[in-house]
Amino acid sequence: MSVDTAKEPQGDVVSSGPGGLEVQPAPHLTDPITTRRLMLDVIIALIPAFLASLVFFQWNSLRVLALCLIGCLATEYLFNRVRNKPNSLSDLSAVVTAIILAFSLPPTLPWFAVLMGAIVAIALGKMFFGGLGQNIFNPAMVGRAFLMVTFASLMTTWVAPAAEPGPPVPTDRVEAVTAATPLAQIKPGDPERPLPETWRLFVGRTAGSLGETSVIALLIGAAYLLIRRTIDWTIPFGMLGAALAFAAIAYLAAPGKFANPMFHLGAGSLVFGAFLIATDLVTSPLSKSGRVVFGAGCGVLTMVIRQFGTYPEGVMFSILMMNALAPLIGRWMRPTPLGGKARG
Amino acid sequence: MIAELLDGLKGLKSFPRGIHPPHRKGYAEAEPIRLFSPKQDLLIPFVQHIGAPCEPIVKAKQDVAYGEKIADASAPVAAPIHAPLAGKVGAGTMAVLPSGRRVPAIPLTPAAEGEPVPAHFLEQYLDRNWGGVEPSGFDPDEICQKIRECGVVGMGGATFPTHIKLKRNPAKPIDTVIMNGCECEPYLTSDHRLMLESPEAIVVGLQLAARACGAQRAIVAIEANKPDAIEVMRQVVRDRPGVEVAVCATKYPMGGERQLIPAVLGRTVPSAPKGLPLDVSVVVVNCATTHSIARAVVRGQPLTHRVVTVTGLGVSRPGNWLVPFGTRFSELIEHCGGVSEAALKVVAGGPMMGPTVPNLDVTVVKGTSGITVMTEAETARWQETPCIRCGLCVDNCPLHLSPTKIAHAVKFRDYGLAGAYDMNACCECGCCSYVCPAHIPLAQYIRAGKDQVRLKAAAKK
Numbered sequence: 001m002s003v004d005t006a007k008e009p010q011g012d013v014v015s016s017g018p019g020g021l022e023v024q025p026a027p028h029l030t031d032p033i034t035t036r037r038l039m040l041d042v043i044i045a046l047i048p049a050f051l052a053s054l055v056f057f058q059w060n061s062l063r064v065l066a067l068c069l070i071g072c073l074a075t076e077y078l079f080n081r082v083r084n085k086p087n088s089l090s091d092l093s094a095v096v097t098a099i100i101l102a103f104s105l106p107p108t109l110p111w112f113a114v115l116m117g118a119i120v121a122i123a124l125g126k127m128f129f130g131g132l133g134q135n136i137f138n139p140a141m142v143g144r145a146f147l148m149v150t151f152a153s154l155m156t157t158w159v160a161p162a163a164e165p166g167p168p169v170p171t172d173r174v175e176a177v178t179a180a181t182p183l184a185q186i187k188p189g190d191p192e193r194p195l196p197e198t199w200r201l202f203v204g205r206t207a208g209s210l211g212e213t214s215v216i217a218l219l220i221g222a223a224y225l226l227i228r229r230t231i232d233w234t235i236p237f238g239m240l241g242a243a244l245a246f247a248a249i250a251y252l253a254a255p256g257k258f259a260n261p262m263f264h265l266g267a268g269s270l271v272f273g274a275f276l277i278a279t280d281l282v283t284s285p286l287s288k289s290g291r292v293v294f295g296a297g298c299g300v301l302t303m304v305i306r307q308f309g310t311y312p313e314g315v316m317f318s319i320l321m322m323n324a325l326a327p328l329i330g331r332w333m334r335p336t337p338l339g340g341k342a343r344g
Numbered sequence: 345m346i347a348e349l350l351d352g353l354k355g356l357k358s359f360p361r362g363i364h365p366p367h368r369k370g371y372a373e374a375e376p377i378r379l380f381s382p383k384q385d386l387l388i389p390f391v392q393h394i395g396a397p398c399e400p401i402v403k404a405k406q407d408v409a410y411g412e413k414i415a416d417a418s419a420p421v422a423a424p425i426h427a428p429l430a431g432k433v434g435a436g437t438m439a440v441l442p443s444g445r446r447v448p449a450i451p452l453t454p455a456a457e458g459e460p461v462p463a464h465f466l467e468q469y470l471d472r473n474w475g476g477v478e479p480s481g482f483d484p485d486e487i488c489q490k491i492r493e494c495g496v497v498g499m500g501g502a503t504f505p506t507h508i509k510l511k512r513n514p515a516k517p518i519d520t521v522i523m524n525g526c527e528c529e530p531y532l533t534s535d536h537r538l539m540l541e542s543p544e545a546i547v548v549g550l551q552l553a554a555r556a557c558g559a560q561r562a563i564v565a566i567e568a569n570k571p572d573a574i575e576v577m578r579q580v581v582r583d584r585p586g587v588e589v590a591v592c593a594t595k596y597p598m599g600g601e602r603q604l605i606p607a608v609l610g611r612t613v614p615s616a617p618k619g620l621p622l623d624v625s626v627v628v629v630n631c632a633t634t635h636s637i638a639r640a641v642v643r644g645q646p647l648t649h650r651v652v653t654v655t656g657l658g659v660s661r662p663g664n665w666l667v668p669f670g671t672r673f674s675e676l677i678e679h680c681g682g683v684s685e686a687a688l689k690v691v692a693g694g695p696m697m698g699p700t701v702p703n704l705d706v707t708v709v710k711g712t713s714g715i716t717v718m719t720e721a722e723t724a725r726w727q728e729t730p731c732i733r734c735g736l737c738v739d740n741c742p743l744h745l746s747p748t749k750i751a752h753a754v755k756f757r758d759y760g761l762a763g764a765y766d767m768n769a770c771c772e773c774g775c776c777s778y779v780c781p782a783h784i785p786l787a788q789y790i791r792a793g794k795d796q797v798r799l800k801a802a803a804k805k
Contacts, residue, residue: 021687021688021689021690021700021701021702021703021704022688022689022700023689023700023701023702024689024700025699025777025785025787025788025791026691026695026696026697026698026699026700026772026774026777026787026788027365027695027696027697027774027777027778027787028689028691028695028696028698028700028716028718028722028723029365029366029530029695029696029722029723029778030724030726030777030778030780030783031363031778031779031780031781032724033779033781034726034729034781034782034783035729035730035732035781035782037781038732038734038781091729093732131730132729132730132732133730133731133732133733133782134730232739281732281733281734281735282732282733283733284733284735285735286733286735286738286746286748286749287735287738287746288735288738288739291735334746334765335738335741335744335745335746336744337615337743337744337745337766337769338602338606338612338613338615338742338743338744339602339612339613339614339615339616339619339743339769340614340615340619341615341766342615342616342617342618342763342766342767342768342769
């Protein structure tokens with residue numbers, strides 16, 4: 001029977017014996033976890049950040065998310081339809097891609113750009129490779145990278161978050177107030193402006209992409225994923241650890257030139273990336289040690305781009321770069337069998 | 345990792361990785377061992393061990409007494425087979441083993457007159473009066489000789505002839521023998537009941553095994569979910585210097601040699617297929633096997649019966665039965681109330697490693713520790729979805745392999761690549777399939793890959 005399985009390599013090895021009993025390979029017990037459940041966990045973990053974005057960016061948050069969902073789900077549906085493959089929307093992975101992409105976009109991005117990003121994310125980032133599990137790069141980051149190149153100026157136009165309680169804002173249209181992101185403010189050449197206080201970074205009341213600004217909301221989601229064991233500590237530890245170590249060394253070496261590590265932790269999408277983007281199961285290495293190295297690579301590259309790159313933020317590029325290296329890391333960091341290599 | 349630390353703090357022996365499937369031992373745990381006397385003919389396969397098949401030494405229509413040797417082999421790796429009941433043997437035929445393999449066999453009709461087994465067989469089997477037996481009085485070669493003559497093989501499922509395992513090898517001296525009473529397979533309770541009802545024989549058997557292979561240390565290893573057995577064993581061991589009890593964490597596959605030895609002794613066994621426990625001076629013997637060793641060596645009683653757990657939601661009266669080899673599953677299950685409407689599959693052994701049987705004509709053999717009748721509610725069927733490279737199989741593999749890599753290599757028939765990922769080191773415990781969120785039958789792919797490589801190697805010869 002096992003020989004047949006190799007000839008017909010499919011999971012459905014259920015067959016019925018003459019006595020009407022099912023013949024199935026062991027084990028006959030399985031953990032009730034499913035891919036869909038893992039994806040659902042990620043979606044649940046993103047809810048706090050979505051609520052925060054609703055507060056800060058109001059209807060824009062809903063608009064961008066809805067467009068991303070439409071773009072991603074429609075693209076995946078059409079691809080499956082055209083290629084006569086079973087519909088895969090129910091695994092929820094396209095929903096996760098849509099939310100992550102939406103959260104990484106500026107709130108005021110026009111509808112056509114959002115839709116294009118969503119289509120590219122799923123088409124180029126996922127379906128071209130053969131669908132779920134086959135892609136090398138994080139689909140949401142592929143979509144965002146495309147937008148970054150195509151609509152460079154729209155992708156770097158930011159609005160201030162919704163007004164704080166207190167004196168009324170002078171304009172009647174909040175989204176018209178453009179603002180620099182905290183990371184842009186530390187770039188050389190940017191006009192001297194006071195950096196936001198650290199608490200503001202953690203609560204999320206700063207300019208930035210939809211879902212990245214509120215570190216606290218993101219950490220609530222991250223805690224949920226860690227408790228549910230949907231993600232483990234390896235990638236966040238590697239990425240945040242390496243980024244903070246890099247920032248701390250730079251800060252201690254030249255405090256006037258580099259921002260302090262807490263600023264780097266709170267600003268931009270470092271926390272978002274470490275817990276929710278880089279942890280994408282498909283595009284990270286298989287082994288624990290491999291994931292730590294992968295995370296550390298993301299952290300270091302992020303800081304190098306932040307400090308020395310043209311762009312203020314480096315999370316997206318660092319994750320895409322490490323995605324490309326993940327297969328190699330997997331090969332280098334392959335776990336050694338207990339008891340050494342098998343002989344013979 | 346946190347679980348390991350906690351186990352360590354509680355003084356439990358453990359190993360990294362592995363899984364925690366539901367125990368489901370409650371169905372049969374409290375059922376005392378009872379003797380099963382089949383009314384129908386037995387069908388006794390000539391292959392009940394790993395090694396050369398036996399040849400019959402009785403003729404058709406011959407009357408045989410209980411315990412009479414009916415088949416033997418001249419090859420070194422083999423164990424003879426004895427008549428489990430007094431009766432008349434029939435003409436040679438074929439039987440299907442629980443593994444699905446077809447092997448030669450003979451039918452045996454139980455004697456109509458008189459008892460087919462000796463009087464008070466159950467009491468004799470579970471006898472607790474082993475006080476006067478001093479294992480040091482036995483000669484090691486004599487122990488192995490008697491073990492062979494009584495047909496004792498590994499009863500944990502591997503069915504490797506025990507006399508070969510215990511034979512002294514000057515190149516690979518043994519210092520420790522571990523009695524494996526972990527019974528980490530869910531559902532099964534036959535070892536547990538045996539430890540409760542006949543612990544003295546188990547300990548004597550362990551001491552005899554240690555004596556045979558020259559080990560100074562003898563360890564009784566039991567999982568923490570059997571506190572009553574631990575207590576009983578601790579009491580028995582008090583009168584038996586040199587024997588200790590090790591309490592192991594309740595974790596699957598604790599009862600695997602390559603997990604049990606690191607957990608109890610902190611030694612790592614070199615990878616399969618070349619590496620064996622004896623490379624680190626250890627021999628692991630299953631609980632039922634040590635029991636049989638004591639009966640064979642001290643009392644000359646051949647291996648004709650074993651304790652079989654009949655369990656699962658699909659059977660109405662679960663229990664632990666002392667069953668003669670050759671009993672058909674159908675008769676035993678019928679005796680336990682029959683298979684319920686909801687029964688989906690019948691597993692020979694426990695649900696993690698046991699194969700399903702295609703029909704109930706298969707017979708109980710020396711390696712059959714249980715029959716698990718599972719309903720759909722217990723063993724939900726899942727759709728296989730694409731691998732999402734989550735790494736759960738890698739994180740949980742107790743042998744630190746990369747199951748998804750091996751399975752993919754097998755899927756694309758790249759057996760060289762599968763070998764490069766150490767396919768042959770796999771012990772087929774099934775942890776990978778258990779944790780896979782995509783419900784890919786990883787263990788089955790690996791098993792198929794190993795079969796293919798074996799077939800190819802055989803074809804070359």
